[in-house]
Amino acid sequence: MSAAWPWLAVAALGAYHGIDPSMGWLFAVALGLQERKRAKVIAALFPIAIGHLVSIATVVAAIAILQSSFPFAILRPAGAGTLIVFGLFRFLWPRAHPRWVAMRVNFGELTLWSFLMASAHGAGLMLFPILLGMNAPTAMPGMHHHGFAMASRGDPVLKAAAVVILHTGAMLAMMGAIAILVYEKLGLAILRSAWINLDTVWALALVAAGLLCLFI
């Protein structure tokens, strides 16, 4: 059971990113409404997912490179510090993201938009404690997280790819389900009541991820 939880966390974070309207489902719904075609909603989901995937993959790859170059004892506090600082930045300047004014977007532009939004929000960074845990030295004294020890077995490249795909798959599934539900059934009036300030939640999640690093 314990071996499964890093993977569950990867999927859960994907689902969480899928819920956030500013990560893409709302754009997909808007593009569908603009032409009153459900097919447009669905077609928009894939470039958005690809952009998200590229953003996550970049961060995962960067972390993997750092992990191969620096010892765990340095990476852990450095990563924790980065996450906490970035989380505080997101909390204080929640709307510091790329300026984008364009409703008419092609596949490539929508992919780029999604990449920029995910990157600016630090979507990939949020995975840091999980990646850190997965690759934590198995024989570290005082460590009791056998799940990580088990998870850390196997080809690191394959594992990194699995993290990226699982995360994005969960994000796509959640984003797609919400987009279709809102387009077909709920309508956009739901935004007025249900759109809680995810910027704040997101900032707190980054800080929490930073703190989590210190306990892995």
Add this chain to the structure above:
Amino acid sequence: MALWKPDQTFYPSARMAMSAQREKLGYVASFNPAPENGGHDALCVLDLDPESKTYAQVVGRTEVPGVGDELHHFGWNACSAALCPYAPHPHIERRYLLVPGLRSSRIYIFDTKPNPRKPKIVKVIEPEEIAERTGYSRPHTIHCGPDAIYVSALGAPNGEGPGGIFLLDHESFEVLGRWEVDRGPQYLAYDFWWHLGYDVAVTSEWGTPKMVEGGVVPDLLLGGKYGHVLHLWDLRKRRHLRTLDLGAENQMALELRPSHDPTKTFGFVGVVISTKDLSASVWRWDRSGGDWSVKKVIEIPAEPADPSVLPPALKPFKAVPPLVTDINLSLDDRFLYVACFGTGDLKQYDVSDPAIARLTGSVRLGGITSHAAHPKGGTLNGGAQMIEVSRDGRRIYVSNSLYNAWDAQFYPEGIRGWVAKLDANPNGGLALDREFFTGFDGDRPHQIRLEGGDSSSDSFCYP
């Protein structure tokens, strides 16, 4: 401080905004017509709650510290455009009113939150800052956009052109810079708005500061030198796309009212005067088959009059020009309201089919020769001018002053300021509210903005 839930005055679509609750307050930009005597302009607060004891009265009045600013148009820091999908920030508050002085180029920022009846100036953007960072002067229209606050400006600090658009940060109100990357042949500026679903902006033309600040210049008017062209822009690349020329005889293409529905591509623009016959007109632009075109849909003829009752500027013409100086479109894109500052008419047209404007109502208030009376206000001067339509489309508020130097040419006796209200029948028809009349002694009221938003304050990204 960010909100936990979206600002409840933001609506995804114009259709949804029509279900908003009735406005209880209105804000009116008013100027002091005799700045040489040291009087100040003011942002006035109108009580619009019929349950209130002070209904239809000015219940708040915040003077600006400057003299001779000429407050004119203004707008909110944030609106429904904050819900746009590509840069959403719905937890910002609709709270600040940005009020430019059209003459001074100063922008006053009022906070309406602690006490909505007593707006407080919290920041002033000086003309030097705007000039330095944008090259522009004489700020006019304010629209809260998806990514920033957009402001149009009539011209350059030296009173010439070109006019254009500049941006303000929507949180710090810092002047970000000039908007245009490539302005093409555009030189004159006035109003602007957009079709957010198509990434297209539209701008209109009045004249440079030098052409308007001393009053209408007859030679320029008769020579067809005032604006008569619409400009279409790529909103995203900030590049000029093309021009739609209404013809040089159609002088001063002013207020732009694009469809609130972002899936549509039509909109309306009012033309003040034709040099051919003094008529006024409204034109509809649209894109069909990928190509933009513009066509006249309303023409309002001049009314013959005895020269002895006309102001000097009009005596030679023996007629009252209607002077369409403002138009406004209801949020369902169904009714277009047209104000005739010359005759005093406020007209309602059904534009359900935007290619055909069907007159469904008309009320006359003031007017150069008619001085049409209000049961509560007596004989009026000035004419129906700035129009604002409530979000539900039921109530129309109208003020009677245009622009100080131009007021003096058409109403040389001086204008007594007022705001009146009309009731619109949802199926067409317009009736004067005989009980609602607000006099503005000494102040000249211009644009009216309604609490929570109105039919010209918000932009929508969803149909």
